[in-house]
Amino acid sequence: MIYNMDCIQGAQQYLANDSVDLIITDPPYNLGFGGTNMTKIKRPRFDIIANDKLSPQEYQRFTLQWLFQAYRVLKPGRHIYVCIDWRMYPDMVRWMRRIGFVVKNCIVWNKEQMGMGYQYRFQHEFIIFAVKPDKKVRRIPKRSATDVWSVPRIQGNKTVHPTEKPAKLMDEMILNSSLEGELVADFFLGSGPVALATKQHGRELIGFEIDPKYFTLTTDRLAEMER
Ligand SMILES: C[S@@+](CC[C@H](N)C(=O)[O-])C[C@H]1O[C@@H](n2cnc3c(N)ncnc32)[C@H](O)[C@@H]1O
Incomplete structure (x- = not known):
């Protein structure tokens, strides 16, 4: 189920306490981003x-409000993954801890190809991996899983969203942190990579996106998968 609305209101309206098995989300980073201006049209x-x-x-x-909702709705002992880049990482980790999450690791997404920037061009982003504490915490089943993931980014001219992530990036998070039929939430759907991967792996989804x-x-895209 996905909703065209603000995620804070959406969570308040549709999600009970301790009802979600996994959260994967890619919030705005507050960088005023609409995509690279290194295009043919120079904007x-x-x-x-x-x-x-x-x-x-x-x-x-804004961030503390949606994190508060995320904490409220996540089942104790379950995982949350929050995408962020190096500029906003310290703030996001601090705010997640303030809300109550226990931050376990920082996954590095190696995009395999360089992106923007001119003094060391960007090729990575972070994914904060945290847990809502409980006596019993769900463990990652694969002992061999590491915290550097190489997944090719989507080429700039093929993107349909300024901060689009490949659905493949979501596979590890979904497979390692949830079981078939469990409920995954994404508070910031964007072009829908979490939604697509969730559906592909037979999990239930609840998601919010404010931009029509x-x-x-x-x-x-979800309808296309059904055809
Ligand atoms: C960083 S982007 C997510 C991009 C997504 N991972 C993708 O690959 O397409 C954040 C998204 O959150 C949406 N958004 C911003 N504020 C929101 C809010 N309060 N509630 C729901 N969605 C929001 C934006 O419109 C944007 O599409």
């Missing part, structure tokens, strides 16, 4: 994503 191909250009105070308030354009895109 970004997309508008700046919603809630990506807030004052530092507004961004902190990206909500429709995700809906269409």
Whole structure:
């Protein structure tokens, strides 16, 4: 089930306490990003994503509010993965801890190909891996799993969202941290990679996306999978 609405209101409206088995989400990083301007037209191909250009105070308030909802709805002992980049990593980790999550590791996504930047071009992002504490914490079943993941990024001119992640990046998180039929939540669907991977692996999904354009895109992609 996915909803075209604000995730904070959506969680309040549709999600009970301790009801979600896994959260995977890619929030706005507050970098005012609408995609690279290194295009033929010399400007970004997309508008700046919603809630990506807030004052530092507004961004902190917004982030603490959705993290509070994420903590409330996640079952004790279960996992949350939050995508972030190196610039916002210290704040996000601090805020996640303040809410109550126990941060376990920082996964490095190696995008395999370089992206933007000119002084060491960007080729990685972080995924914060944390748990809602409980006496019994669900463990990652694969003992051989490491914290560096190489998954090719989607080439700039093929993207349909300014911060699009490949659905393949979600595979490890879904397979390692949930079982078939369990409920996965994504508070910031974007173009829908978590939704697609969740469906592919036979998990249930609840997700929110505030921008009607990206909500429709995700809906269409999910429908396409059924054809
Ligand atoms: C970083 S992007 C996610 C991109 C996604 N991982 C993808 O691969 O397409 C964050 C998304 O959250 C959406 N968003 C921003 N504020 C929101 C809110 N309060 N509730 C729900 N969605 C929101 C934005 O419109 C944007 O599509």
